[in-house]
Amino acid sequence: MNAPERHKKYQLDDDEKRMTYKNDEKIPNAGTFTINKEDHTVGNLLRMQILRSPDTKFAGYQLPHPLMNECRVKIQTTSANLTPIGAFQRAIEDLQSEMDILDRNFREQVAKKKAESG
């Protein structure tokens, strides 16, 4: 009766924000992003990409509770030149370009395979 709608697991409500950011007050160059209605798919992808950068001191993600549909990504960078927000933006750009290339190559190779087999 009072169960939430099934699509609330992955679709934002009209008044919800996709993401919020909270700067860490005790640790320098650190902050936590809370991504609404996302899970391991995005959390782990971002964490691994942010960790590839030599400017990253720490990157981790967690799903705080199975009934809360949110994902927290915590980032600390090595210097004030790059804020966690900057590191996040960079990771997103890199992943977008990776996905574009993956998409293009996949389409190309499938078309080639289809042409081969007739």
Place this chain on the structure above:
Amino acid sequence: MSVYAVASGRSRVPQVSVRDLEENTMCFEVRDTDCSTANSLRRVMVGEVVSMAIDLVTFEENTSVVNDEIIAHRLGLVPINDRDIRRRFRHTRDCDCDSHCDFCAATLKLHVSFDDRAKDLPEHEKNNPLTVTTLDLVSDDPDVAPVHFVSKREESTSQETGIALVKLAKGQELKLTCIAKLGCGKEHAKWIPVSKCVFRPVPEVTWDDAAVAELAPTLRDAIIQVCPAGVLGYADDRDRSKIEVKDEAAILDFADDIHALTKTLNPTGKSMLFARPSTTNFIFDVESLGSIPVDDVVLCGINELKRKLTNLQLAVNEIAETEA
């Protein structure tokens, strides 16, 4: 933007090669990427590719021995084909209508009565139970139909006439109306468009060929026989001096056994095999249910990931503006 990112050397440049592409299965390799990307791709293919499935069933008559709920569940799991579904339909929750309409749902009807069907049967078959299959589902919408078989090959070899739903005996009747809606695997497993979607790392294998060649032929046979038939074999069946991996999916499971044996055979005490899972190359095995073509499932998955990243980019840019 993508050109800049490639030039900066931060972004990976994944390469794809399609190993096998059948009507409903495909096997492809993605190289120069990361396990996290591969796993995200797998997760979106299973959980977030939009497809259509029966979501509401209204029973008018059910005198079969199977409960309404069980028939409704079986109907929900029937794959519904995808011709233009994603372009034509929208989610019911995004639609302006009160419950459902032609823009967000399709109606399928089923009416089977044993007695009506038995009239046309020859006398000796009149008492055989009647199997109601997906072929009896009549769709109101020309673009929407149940998928009776995953592939043309299955259709031509199968003994069945469709997916069996329920059996009727003499005097029994089933009459119902189904509403099919869009959804995704995160909502309910019936919307998952794949029956198999797995990836595994490509094994990186090197043999100490010189050491293998120095062994006695019987010892080389012994190495091959450590694994089940077909995993290892000779590179050249006449020469028989070089061993190679014939089944790369299985080799990592038996690497320890080969290490143990070759260490005892090698005078230096070292293993003659070097095998480990690659951290950058992955093999995907995807099998579609027939509702969405298998290559489309992968493309939809990639698109879904791109959409997620775009949403995040918009959100993070907004945050950057407010923080600055």
